[in-house]
Amino acid sequence: MIDKSLIAPCSMNCALCQAYQGKGLTCKGCGSESARKSCQQCSIRLCKEKKYFCFECKQYPCKRLKRLDQRYRERYHMSMLGNLKIIKETGLESFLLQQEKSYRCKRCGKLKTVHQSDCLYCSFQSSTSKREDDGKSKKICHLLLREYQSLIRDTSIIKSYQTVLQLIKGLHASLIKKMPDFHFQKQVVENGMEYSYFQLTNSVLKENGLKITVVFVHTDCRFEIWLSGYNRIHQQNYHQVLQNSNCPYELSKDPKKEDYIFKICLNDSLDSLVEEELHLHAVKTIECINLYIAGYLDKKRGEGGEGKDYACKNSI
DSSP states (O other): OOOGGGBOTTOOBGGGOHHHHTSSOOOOOTTSTTSOHHHHTOHHHHOSSSSSSGGGSTTOSOHHHHHHHHHHHHHHSOOHHHHHHHHHHHOHHHHHHHHHHHHBOTTTOSBOOTTSSSOTTTOOOOHHHHHHHHHHHHHHHHHHHHHHHHHHHHSOHHHHHHHHHHHHHHHHHHHHHHOTTSEEOSSOBOOTTTEEEEEEEOHHHHHTTEEEEEEEETTTTEEEEEEEESSHHHHHHHHHHHHTTTOSSEEOSOTTTSSOSEEEESOSSGGGOOHHHHHHHHHHHHHHHHHHHHHHHHHHHTOSOSSOOOOOGGGO
């Protein structure tokens, strides 16, 4: 029987986690002191509003939990919100029995991981599991299409999205006029409704494997400017150096996975989003990033001296 203590506040069954099952990773579950670093820092795990399970919180379901639920539904065909509903309505014991039935391998008898359909121990995947996975994928696709149809019919999402794109394209056109020393990406990359962006660079940045990315994060309605590397090796090298030199900007937590070395937010909320001010703020921020990197490169070559401060820290 699965240990009750392995059920996390979000309803994740740590016994089904690939990290817990030990294939190259070491984790004893979210409730343990030896949990993975990412689990130890999880905002849901650290939340003090709940007694234990998320449904005991006044803010349930919070934005963080909804995102986690969506990711697991789309990638692993498992719903955190669905699990929490079962626990709340039928109890933890009933939920554990259901998990046993669903994830116990029919060949070797060990628990399968939720993160892949075949067993980690004997690589078994029944034809039934394959059919179930296909069926779940089709069902999820159908539900998402229904939701999309409803949004198109009943809301102004199309007009809203077009307005957002006009705002981003307007900023793109404005910066091209105001910053002739930079080479700009010709078009805005829409990238669905996760984030949209365009990139720019100049001769100095390009020679040193760097570029600047102007990003609109759709979920937060926030503009950000990123300093990025042309590849992940450049990113990691610069990130390590800047981390050791008290960089005044928000450094990436994981430059191996995230697409920036550091980032700067241009607007804190929708209320602070004024188009003309946004354009001016973007120009100023890009100039400051450029000066900061120029200062770093000068010091690296031993030409700039130790007394120069290129960060424009108080101007952003």
